[in-house]
Amino acid sequence: MGGKVSCTLGEVKNRADLIVYWGGNPAECHPRHFTKYSLMPKGRFVPNGRKDRTMILVDIRETASAKAADIFLQVRPAKDFEMITVLRALIKEQPVDTKLVAETGLTLEELTDFAQRLKKAKFGVFFFGMGLSMTRGKHMNSAALLTLAAELNAFTKFVAMPMRGHGNVTGGDVIMRWTTGYPFGVNLARGYPRFNPGEYSTIDLLIRGDTDAVLVLGADPGATMPQPAIDHMVRVPTIVLDPKVTHTSKIARVHITTAVTGISAPGTAYRMDEIPLPLKPPLKSPYPTDEEVIRRIYQAVAKKPPLMPPVRPKVPRV
Amino acid sequence: MELTVTKDATCTFCGCVCDDIELHSDGTKITNTKAACVLGKSWFLNHTAERLYPDALIDGKEATVDEAVEAAAEYLYLAHLPLVYGLSNITCEAQRESVALAELIGGVVDSHTSL
Incomplete structure (x- = not known):
């Protein structure tokens, strides 16, 4: 996603007067997102907090987050890309195909009002979740929304940020x-x-069965992945590093128990806006950290003969 | 057990990575959390420093970490295209080591982002 128009959550807190959540349910999945970063806090340029902000939720069903929203737009499932395309046309005052508008499950009036609000915002932000990036269209949906955010900068300041799930997936x-x-x-x-x-x-x-060994680090694909993928992990040697004996550990050849990130293992984790934060583990684990075990595996492999022969030294010219 | 209080601790359950959590612990367990949400609270209260699992398992049998490290190294060394996957619940320092290992064994490194 090179060229992503984004910002930090601190800027959202201090500046954003239009907050759009798209295909995400922060009320249940990121419970403190509203209160700590986006909607509720009083900021430098939004001194009255929630009163100074408008929140719009775009999703395929009315989730718990809809209660917090001023406007809820129910898009027809798998029609996000079409809806973004219509919005991109509307902000540039281009004519739109009424059939395409009808496909999104929303009316032209609703979309025109949405487009106007996007343009009129002083500082707008799209927070998009897996409802956008993991449904039909996948990364093309994210790319379309990032393009819309970039194009809105012709009228106002607008940014987009993915709502990341796992703790340090941004760090990865x-x-x-x-x-x-x-x-x-x-x-x-x-x-x-x-x-x-x-x-x-x-x-x-x-x-496809392309890989012939799998090292799983702090993940449990054995519980979440499609069956053919799990079958392949059973077929090849799988190695798991995890604080618990997981479903994947049970199908693995090797499992090593490690300390829990942020609870008994120190280090750094990235927030979804790419701000690195130090961890403060309160407990001491009886197990080694992931970092230590991975380094030890590295050292054990490094002792073996190299996979590729060393480059032959050049013969000096006489 | 001595009660310790950790101020401004960082929660790594979700992508919010809230860094204003107060944790009370008795050395083996976290007994109380302040400012954490329901998800963060269960994350902190459900992980302890107790020895609940074997150090390592090889083919389902208990083993030492040394043996497991050697076995892992051998499997990864012998593979033509090993895959290093996950990385979302480990620290940045561990992620850096993972990329170095993937380079050494000539493999693919991938995270939850690709799902």
Whole structure:
């Protein structure tokens, strides 16, 4: 997602007067997002907190988050991309196909009002969840919304931010970007990084049977992935590092118990707006940390003969 | 057991990574949380420093960490295309080590982002 127009949650707190949640349910999945970062806090340019902000929720059903919203727009399932495309046309005052508008499950009046609100905001923000990025269209939906946010900057200040689920999943993106240049699904088999989602992404690799060993770090794919992917993890040697014996540990050849991130293992974690925060573990674990175990596996592999022969020294010219 | 209070602790349950949590612990368990949401509270209260699981398992049998590290290294070394997957519930420092390991074993490194 190069070129993402984004900001920190501190800027949202201090500036945002229009908050749009798209395909996410923060009331149940990120319970403190409203109160700590987006909707409720009093900020420098929104001194009255909630009263100075408008919240719009776009989702396929009325979730618990709809209660917090001023406007709820119920998009027809799998029609997010169409809705974003209509909005992109409307903000530029282009004519839109009424058939395409009807497909979204919303009326032209509702969408025109939404487009006007987007343009009139002093500082707007899209928070998009997996309801947008994991449904039909997948990353094309996210790309469309990021483009809409970028285009809205012709009229006002507008940003977009994904609502990340797992604790340090943002850190994974940042660390891989920093070390390899790509955010996820990086193939290092040739000694240099290659990036191709769909080819080097986990589920695709497992379902096609391309990989012949799996090291699982702080995840439980054995409980969450499609059955053919799990079947492949049973077939090849799987190694799990986790604070608990998980479903994946039960199908794995090797399991190593590790300390719990942030509870008994120190380190750093990235917030969804890419702000790194130090962890303050209150407990001391009887188990080693993930960091330590991974480093020990690295050292054990490094002792073996190299996978590729060393480069032959150049013969000096006479 | 001595009660300790950790102020401004960081919760890593969801992507909000709230860093204003107060934790009360007795050395083995977290007994109380302040400012955490329902998800954060259950995250903190359900993880203890007790030894509830074996150090390591190889083919379902208990093993030492040393043996497990060697076995893991051997499997990863022998594989043509090993996959390093997850990374979302570990620290940035551990993620850095994972990328280094993936480079050494000539594998693919991927996170929950690709799901």
